[in-house]
Amino acid sequence: MILVLQGTSDGGMITQTLTGQGYRVVAIASTDYGRELAVQYGATLVENELPSETEVWLKQLGVRAVVDARHPFGEMTDDRLAQHCQAMDIIYLHIGRDEINITCHELVHPVNSMPEAAIKAAGLGKTIFLTTGSHDLEYFVALQKTHNIRLVVRVLPEHRVVKKCQDMGIHTRNIVAMQGPFSKQINKALFKMYRAAVVVTKDSGRAGGTDTKIEAALSLKIPVVIVKRPSVIARREYNWEEAVRVINRKLPFHGR
Structure with missing residues (x-):
């Protein structure tokens, strides 16, 4: 076995x-x-x-x-x-x-944790597009009122995951339930559609689509907060x- x-x-x-x-x-x-x-x-x-x-x-x-x-x-x-x-x-x-070679770019902001990512993202824009799934949502949800931000989350298309987001106060219109990873073109289209002001991701490697998220965001001149691996x-x-x-x-x- x-x-x-x-x-x-x-x-x-x-x-x-x-x-x-x-x-x-x-x-x-x-x-x-x-x-x-x-x-x-x-x-x-x-x-x-x-x-x-x-x-x-x-x-x-x-x-x-x-x-x-x-x-x-x-x-x-x-x-x-x-x-x-x-x-x-x-x-x-x-x-x-393989880890992503984090781009040395003025719009790319590496951080060490999700709490740090939330604070950093809130200081960079009012519409945060979170591409890290349903984990660690609480750090971002807590900032919605205190920092007057709009939180858009991309999560797996599973009932319990979507319900978790709704139970935490995220409106259905701000929940993108899709199975990745995604191409640069799809990421770009979604970032534009939801008027993302900042994108948050984790370094999940190329297999996890981290590179295409960064490329899409930078092509739109959107800052990216990337959580480095533990x-x-x-x-x-x-x-x-x-x-x-x-x-x-x-x-x-x-x-x-």
Whole structure:
């Protein structure tokens, strides 16, 4: 059994490739959409999150390799899973994403956290276009009244996500429910349509569409606030194809 922690498109590619080769895969995805994709990709068991008794669970399932393809802004600083794998002699492969070479431009403003991004964005324009999803919305919502800003959020087209935004006081007309990543042209059209005065993003790499967001905003002369990645424990990183090759080499499937 192979465990794939999905959170990026790479995780989906790994699940789809391994199941196509005959491996049994259990997938963990935090969103409804991610779990739906995992089922489509052939995962035999799909969970919302790792159980508290992780080691017992891994042993019961007979997991022989773990592919950690969680989002760069997810649980990256939590190294307990890697430690469990090491103790149990389970192959642990961490999937990395190339970081964006943050443009040295007067309109690009790197920050270290979402609270800092909210304050910075509020000082740059009255209409903030938030492209970071539904997480950390509270920092921006809190500024709507105190700084008299308009907040536009782009989130996954899931009922619970849209409802969360509405429950936090974001009007439906300011909720863009779409599945990304998006091209420069689509980003540009949306920024113009909603009259964005400042764009907020995270450095999720090219695979996450960070480059096209920045390019689109700069082409419209809109300032961009970009949240840099958190510090992580140094470890070997693989792309999805390398991870599949490692599993094929160390755990060859003989049932084909």
